[in-house]
Amino acid sequence: MLPQKLQIRVCSVISLAVLNACSGQVSKKPEALTTTKIDQPSALLNEQQIAKKLANNNLLPQAKWSAFSAGNALTPPMGWNSWNAFHTRIDEQKLLSAAQNLIDYGLADLGYRYINIDDGWWLKREQQTQALVVRSSIFPSSLIEPEGTAAEKTSFKPIVDKIHQLGLKAGIYTDIGQYSCSQAWNLSSPNLPEGSQRERQVGLYGHINKDIPLFFEKWGFDYIKVDACGLTFYDKDRPTTKEYDYQAFEPYIDFENINRTKIDKVTDLYETLSTALVKANPDNDFVYAICNWGTANVRAWGKNLSNQWRTSGDLIPTWSRLLHNFDSAVSRAIYAGPGTWNDPDMLIVGKGEFDENHLVEAKSHFTLWSMINAPLLIGYDITKLSDELVNIISNPDLISFNQDPAGHQAVLAYTSDDIQILVKTLNKRGEKAVALFNRGLTPLTVQLTAEHLKMAADKNILLQDVWQDLENITFKNETEFHLKPRQTLAFKVTGTPELATGMYLSELPGQINVAEDGITALRPDPNVHRMIDMLTNSTRISSRGYYAGWGGPRLDSTVYDENIRLDGQYYPNGVSVLANSRLEVKNLQGFNHFSATVGLDDSSLAKNSPVVFAVYADGKKVKQTPALRFNDKPLKITADIKQAKLIELVAYTLDHAQLPSVVAWADAKLY
Numbered sequence: 174m175l176p177q178k179l180q181i182r183v184c185s186v187i188s189l190a191v192l193n194a195c196s197g198q199v200s201k202k203p204e205a206l207t208t209t210k211i212d213q214p215s216a217l218l219n220e221q222q223i224a225k226k227l228a229n230n231n232l233l234p235q236a237k238w239s240a241f242s243a244g245n246a247l248t249p250p251m252g253w254n255s256w257n258a259f260h261t262r263i264d265e266q267k268l269l270s271a272a273q274n275l276i277d278y279g280l281a282d283l284g285y286r287y288i289n290i291d292d293g294w295w296l297k298r299e300q301q302t303q304a305l306v307v308r309s310s311i312f313p314s315s316l317i318e319p320e321g322t323a324a325e326k327t328s329f330k331p332i333v334d335k336i337h338q339l340g341l342k343a344g345i346y347t348d349i350g351q352y353s354c355s356q357a358w359n360l361s362s363p364n365l366p367e368g369s370q371r372e373r374q375v376g377l378y379g380h381i382n383k384d385i386p387l388f389f390e391k392w393g394f395d396y397i398k399v400d401a402c403g404l405t406f407y408d409k410d411r412p413t414t415k416e417y418d419y420q421a422f423e424p425y426i427d428f429e430n431i432n433r434t435k436i437d438k439v440t441d442l443y444e445t446l447s448t449a450l451v452k453a454n455p456d457n458d459f460v461y462a463i464c465n466w467g468t469a470n471v472r473a474w475g476k477n478l479s480n481q482w483r484t485s486g487d488l489i490p491t492w493s494r495l496l497h498n499f500d501s502a503v504s505r506a507i508y509a510g511p512g513t514w515n516d517p518d519m520l521i522v523g524k525g526e527f528d529e530n531h532l533v534e535a536k537s538h539f540t541l542w543s544m545i546n547a548p549l550l551i552g553y554d555i556t557k558l559s560d561e562l563v564n565i566i567s568n569p570d571l572i573s574f575n576q577d578p579a580g581h582q583a584v585l586a587y588t589s590d591d592i593q594i595l596v597k598t599l600n601k602r603g604e605k606a607v608a609l610f611n612r613g614l615t616p617l618t619v620q621l622t623a624e625h626l627k628m629a630a631d632k633n634i635l636l637q638d639v640w641q642d643l644e645n646i647t648f649k650n651e652t653e654f655h656l657k658p659r660q661t662l663a664f665k666v667t668g669t670p671e672l673a674t675g676m677y678l679s680e681l682p683g684q685i686n687v688a689e690d691g692i693t694a695l696r697p698d699p700n701v702h703r704m705i706d707m708l709t710n711s712t713r714i715s716s717r718g719y720y721a722g723w724g725g726p727r728l729d730s731t732v733y734d735e736n737i738r739l740d741g742q743y744y745p746n747g748v749s750v751l752a753n754s755r756l757e758v759k760n761l762q763g764f765n766h767f768s769a770t771v772g773l774d775d776s777s778l779a780k781n782s783p784v785v786f787a788v789y790a791d792g793k794k795v796k797q798t799p800a801l802r803f804n805d806k807p808l809k810i811t812a813d814i815k816q817a818k819l820i821e822l823v824a825y826t827l828d829h830a831q832l833p834s835v836v837a838w839a840d841a842k843l844y
């Protein structure tokens with residue numbers, strides 16, 4: 174009989190047909206639940222079926238980078254946003270002083286340049302023109318005409334112009350549904366849209382082609398944040414829908430359940446918006462920020478449509494919530510790169526457990542966000558920040574890591590619930606950034622090795638402390654640090670790359686695009702810290718995994734967060750992905766060769782499925798393996814890629830196995 178833990182795991186991966194057997198008590202015939210039953214060899218596909226499978230599943234090489242490449246976000250956007258500071262109590266003066274403060278505090282020179290208005294700016298949607306009206310009582314300069322309809326009288330242009338005159342950029346906020354978030358959640362706000370049911374429909378739903386030209390062509394904004402409350406919180410049975418006479422909307426998004434979320438409808442809307450934004454911005458000077466809080470599997474498709482996408486719910490100023498938001502993005506390095514960023518939410522330095530009495534936590538927050546290439550949007554009244562806090566968000570080294578042009582998000586070189594080590598490849602060969610993160614309340618000792626850094630162990634490695642608390646450190650092979658509770662140490666690293674003439678793919682996440690991830694059944698990622706929800710405490714349902722994405726490709730780890738192992742051997746370097754996947758790799762360095770050791774990972778759920786690995790260079794097949802099964806020896810492959818611009822790595826099964834095959838491109842490198 175299987176140990177109970179294993180039974181649970183098996184139950185959680187089997188198909189619906191046998192799910193009933195798993196729902197109740199422990200089965201009397203546990204052998205029926207072992208993976209072997211559903212992992213019988215299934216019939217092999219013939220040539221024609223294989224060709225069809227590759228074509229239908231987007232597994233054929235496309236010879237082009239398919240992630241979103243429009244917009245002005247080659248490095249993570251930096252700036253200020255009104256929400257964490259003021260919620261809906263926003264006004265012109267607060268906005269313009271925030272802009273002036275960015276300049277006066279030297280923050281603009283460091284790269285903070287977006288001044289983003291969040292929720293609370295609108296008065297209503299004028300019915301005769303369907304145009305939006307600015308709440309001019311709080312934005313006096315928006316009143317441009319004494320005559321005309323309400324919408325004709327107001328415009329954000331004068332305020333946007335003032336922001337531009339300061340050398341900064343301006344951002345606007347909206348919702349992809351009919352209503353905004355404050356209309357569902359901030360009901361005591363003085364600045365909620367007013368008027369009839371229709372006048373209060375200020376969101377984009379049904380109005381994309383009206384509102385987007387207004388925001389960008391007429392008013393001149395440069396950035397848009399697009400929330401999703403309108404698709405989520407206006408159910409006919411929700412008390413506020415009736416009480417506030419909102420038009421009911423059958424939710425597309427179920428915040429807590431991916432199966433009940435209408436992913437296609439959500440993506441359709443965000444895609445329509447993506448197209449409208451490109452059209453309204455011929456100069457390409459825009460940033461498109463999706464804010465649907467990690468729902469609807471956006472962690473996988475956000476990069477196809479937008480410049481940044483929220484990977485989690487709102488960050489609130491507690492340590493537990495910080496861990497949650499950080500975890501939602503940290504294992505997703507392969508999804509981010511120049512122009513497309515994981516967004517664990519805006520900075521909350523200055524508040525709660527990140528205020529001047531919590532400098533260790535505030536430093537950790539800023540370090541972690543910088544390392545994982547999060548957009549850096551200050552959410553505080555800057556004049557009220559202590560000098561120490563201003564210094565934290567001004568740290569030039571961390572900002573340079575975050576803004577490094579190569580755009581590689583840090584990868585976890587070591588992980589545990591206590592300590593994590595994050596390593597970020599910088600643009601200049603031989604330079605990296607490393608962060609050692611103590612997640613808990615126990616002081617801990619941490620070893621940093623040359624292997625973590627993928628640097629030659631027998632050559633000197635130089636570490637420069639970004640906070641300048643420690644003298645420069647030179648070491649070979651391994652060194653050791655003591656971390657205080659919740660402390661994050663961060664260093665700029667200079668050393669000799671482990672690969673004399675190349676790089677591991679897992680050092681280059683910004684150059685990889687996940688064209689197909691091979692996931693067939695969406696499941697929440699159980700690896701995200703489960704914080705207590707401050708809105709409901711423990712009175713409501715338990716805190717569980719929220720965000721789909723479990724099984725997505727990972728670097729230096731398997732898709733299910735195990736160490737990469739082929740045939741019993743551990744590989745510290747590699748890309749793991751499910752079979753029936755395609756990865757696009759930009760060969761920006763003009764390398765000539767690709768090599769990897771490929772096979773089914775020891776953690777693979779399917780063991781009887783044959784998997785073929787193929788490598789394409791600019792669309793031409795340069796390598797294909799014979800079918801490999803679980804017990805086959807891994808195969809070392811090399812491919813001549815002759816400076817091709819785009820390499821594609823395809824792994825596909827030759828059958829219709831029910832269980833997913835975990836594969837590894839271990840030691841994958843370009844050289």
Ligand code: GLA
Nearest residue numbers: 256291292354355400464487
């Ligand atoms: C949502 C977003 C926040 C903020 C508010 C505004 O909660 O996630 O960042 O924009 O809406 O109401």
